[in-house]
Amino acid sequence: MPFFTQSATFSDLWPTTRGHIVDVIENGKYSHGRKVLELESALAAYTGAAHVVGVNSGTDALVLLLRACGLAPGDEVVVPAFSFIASASSVVPAGGRPVFADIEPDGYGLDPDAVAAVAGPRTRFVMPAHLFHQPADLTGLLAVARRLGLTLVEDSAEAIGMRHDGVHAGLLGAGGVLSFFPTKTLGALGDAGAVITNDPEVAETVSALRHHGRFGPTIDNFPGIATTTGLVGVNSKMDDVQAAVLLAKLGRLDADIRRRAELADRYARGLTGVPGVRKLPSVLPRRASVRGVFYVYVIEVDRRDELAAHLAAHGVGTETYYPVPLHLQPCFADLGHRPGDFPNAEAACRRTLALPLYPDLAVDDVDRVCDVIRSFQTGGHA
Template identity: 80%
Template sequence: MASKFRQRRWALAVPFFTQSSTFSELWPETRRHIVDVLDRGKYSHGHKVVELEEALAAYTGAKHVVGVNSGTDALVLLLRACGLRPGDEVVVPAFSFVASASAVVLAGGRPVFADIEPDGYGIDPAALAAVATERTRFVMPVHLFCQPADMTGVGETARGLGLAVVEDSAEAIGMRYGGTHAGLLGAGGVLSFFPTKTLGALGDAGAVLTDDPVVAETVAALRHHGRFGPTAAHFPAINTTTGAVGVNSKMDDLQAAVLLAKLDRLDADVERRAVLAHRYTELLADVPGVRKLPSVLPRRADVRGVFYVYAIEVDRRDELAAHLAARGVGTETYYPTPLHLQPCFADLGHRPGDFPRAEAACRDALALPLYPDLREADVALVCQGIRDFYRFAEAA
């Protein structure tokens, strides 16, 4: 009996993320790229990385794409390449993954937090203006979950304050604002290819997007121990001149191979995510306790959102997550603690209540499973679990 029960739970389980079906379908193309890497014998920072950079430039419209080993390193190197000096302030939204702020510290700067806008999760341009000081040199909007931040408002405020804009567009592949791909609305942006991302590798990888050739050249050097010169961008000689203190942030060619295989179906995956998100919205529209469903805000007629995450805001969030887990449904909390209250930033002196919108999002937001392998029957199962939780709660 116990064995049958475990089998039934497994059959009904909806993991927060899986891509097993995707890779089964993509294996022939993936294998072709991997064999090419093996035949060349160059496993890091080689021809396959160049091929991926060129393909991403064509997809995003960026003049320059520089592959690195993670989205976090991409942010650090981009800030350094844009001229961040020790102690310079960078305004960051208080609601984001910790890397948005830790990258500022790792690049030598000081994060300054701002609250998010009331109708979305992007930085509030009015809050940006309120926290900027004479030491502030950059603002880093973060494009979260399903849409770009308000780049019109951010851009206008930044210009008025004399700030450079560097985008944390790690989640934003495929998103566009005013016809321009996210990450190309300021000095530059980044992409993360962490496995759960809309375009995900089988491990860590990232990239910098920019239209500035000097920024691109500097990032290309910094990712490989600061080696400048005509052969430094790829296939560098051991004795290439070191012009700056860089790091080892080269992209592995095997990750580039996986990403190239998946890039061809990216638009189809984006569309599949939109279909599943629409189904979630239909099924959850009238559920008591579900207070906010995601939607792409009508900032401009030509904004293109991409559902990387389907995040809802709910009553009794942690209890709901536990209820779904007991039914075999995976969820994630984005993000349980706002950045200004993270212990690693305690020296900045913030207290609860400083950024109430960010704190409310951390208290109430819950991400549901959303990925191309997900079936509509899985979506229905997740939504039924949510409906049952609030029905039982009302009855109690």
């Protein structure tokens, strides 16, 4: 079975999707048009954000959010050593310098105490990433940010549907982002992303930056060719075709989230007590009410790479999240980090393995994956 597919979901949604796409074609505006506005409004209603700004990708969303929040050249941004590369690489084109900190060993989120330990006189921002199935410790991180005078922005690219005390992830600080990469909980058929924020100035600046820095009146009351270029921006407009796909899928998002939770529970029952499985995912008790969402199902195992090969030999696709910690990536060699600097992040990189988890997956498929893992750990054959 593949690590991810949405063929059945897309087949079911094709009549609704087709209607949205026909609307785009008949309107004649294929990028940055009315369908994008419609999606932004629907996402604002879903997340509770005062403002949603659609862009070309989740990575662009991070870059533009940091710029809109006032990141100045040379400002430091504390980011986790364990995350997707964009959590750190986005800081550089925004003009800043990433500073790595370790993660909590159980939740994979940025450790508030580690943030306090690495923050220095040039540190201006802290940017946790909400990974896999739950938000980082936002209570602790907000307390550190207030104490040190830092702006908190959230890499909530994986976190649609996640909430902290009823507030959607991405809206606890100055703003957050969403990624609609096809494998995400709400995925497009290509790249797309969004910035979410309750700050009107941040939203206005991101809206300008995504369209070459243009402010001012627009054509036909939707984003077109604005009259004033007030900032040096980029071309990060969202395609209306991707917005059409996302609008069709947004209507079943909560059902998909429930299905993901059911499959995760099936995995938990099938893998509990299996030798060599060091850790199964769970939503950690926090100082706040947390609603988790299973974007991927990540376990920690001994002999991770051997297990991945064993699963592949039995037709089961997996992904490694993430094989190299960010502080040891070659592109950040100039920061001078060495193995052992962030032990929790490095341990996670050695042990974590993501198993198939998506609404099209059948319960029998989950049972099959569990059987193959059990056969590897016990030395038998599935």
